[in-house]
Amino acid sequence: MSQKQLQDLPSEVQQQLNQGAQQIFLAAYNSASEDGMSEEAAMNVAWNSVKQEYEPGEDGQWRPKPEDSHQHHKSVTSGGN
Template sequence: MPYASIGELPDSVRKHVPKHAQEIYKEAFNSAWDDYADKDERRGSESREEAAHKVAWAAVKKKYEKGGDGDWHAR
């Protein structure tokens, strides 16, 4: 389900991703949640939630990268 605030994001996002990237993640997830409501729009048998998380991570990866410390940093 869509996230109303970054405080609702999964722990893996809140603990390791900077605030700006969390905002990107939330907006991308919510948009993809709407875009992939129809099962025919998704690849294979992935759920709506799986598709939305993939889109959200892809959006974050455009401006951030995972460092050797396990946290995400601006490119």
């Protein structure tokens, strides 16, 4: 199965998602398809991937989720010698 390109995405995806979210959707879709998933399953994987970083606005457009100030992205260092 050939990989989809951005212009191959359904119009619903192109209209609702910005370029960054479309890239996430496309990468997840192509990966799931390569793993042998059905088109429906690959679409679900793609939407779930987008939902990790984006959320729908009241106007139907998806926007990046706000940073969670309680989540820390610091590396943990050990105190060993």
